[in-house]
Amino acid sequence: MKTQFGVLLCFALGATAVAGTLLATKFPVSEQTLPEIGSIAVTQSMILPTTAQIASVPTSQGKALYERKCGACHSVDKNRIGPRHRGVYGRRAGAVPGFRYSNALKKLNQKWDTRTLDSWLSNPSAVAPGTSMGFRLTKPSERKVIINYLKSISGKLQK
């Protein structure tokens, strides 16, 4: 009798431990219910790369930087505040069908390549005075990463 009780007790304790472990297990983000707005979750899981690290990251990861810096106005495949960017590398300036360009861009007689994109992103109004794009990407390393990304969505990336 005591032996049977002991076995049952051990089983119950073991089951409890397993259940507790399962409840304490972190689920992948996609399976988590959203926390109530106002609560704060701080983890060690995400550390933003430094600028130097960004400059050396693979082009595919340039998408994240593109979305942070350019995504307010641009998309890859849709005209928004700015024209869509798929195929931009190698394209003539002011040439996306269906987008209403400023007069400054319509008159800008150049193709987008590494040099012209770098100048443009550094100071658009110096390249095309009167442009509606006022945003300047001042860090050379970030311009490099984004230009590489623009190349990748234009089928122009060299291996």
Add this chain to the structure above:
Amino acid sequence: MSVLEISKPSRRALLGGASRTLSAAGVAMLIGGCSNAAVSSSAANTGQDVEILNAAIALEHEGIAAYQIAATSGLLQPAVVDIGVTFQGHHKEHRDALIKAVQQLGGDPATEKSQNHYVDALGVVSLKNQEDVLRLALKLERGAANAYLGLIPSLGNDYHQIAAQMAGDEAFHAAILANAIGEPIPKSALMFG
């Protein structure tokens, strides 16, 4: 709801100079003299400001539409809808302040596009649940904070503060949305701009 006040462009700004003293061309203008270069420069600067401010208005039109689409999507919990409507109100204040600035400069403010345009441009059909909506909103707000900070050097001095203030509002929105999604707080500072 109060409208953000923007002071009228100062004479210093209209003359295109950042210094506290008037240039020789500026003095000539004041006493009725003729300085084609100064007039041309100030007109060009004003025109540039109008173009950039109109792009910002277009950004705000899109943000307002995005929150409207989100609020009526049926995908959001009521408390989240309330926050979205509050953020939309902030964007309407931004829009109104920017429109006033463009009008003061003698320009025509950018007009909003159709709802269908924004639905297509923002890829709304791909949104399936509340988290999708929040992630889209976060992407737009983060982008907007960076956009306002990034365009400050291109704007006339009179608009630097309002652009920085708007960047602050967008960063606040982004922080709330990131928290709602469960994103960790970034370890590094200088996370915008």
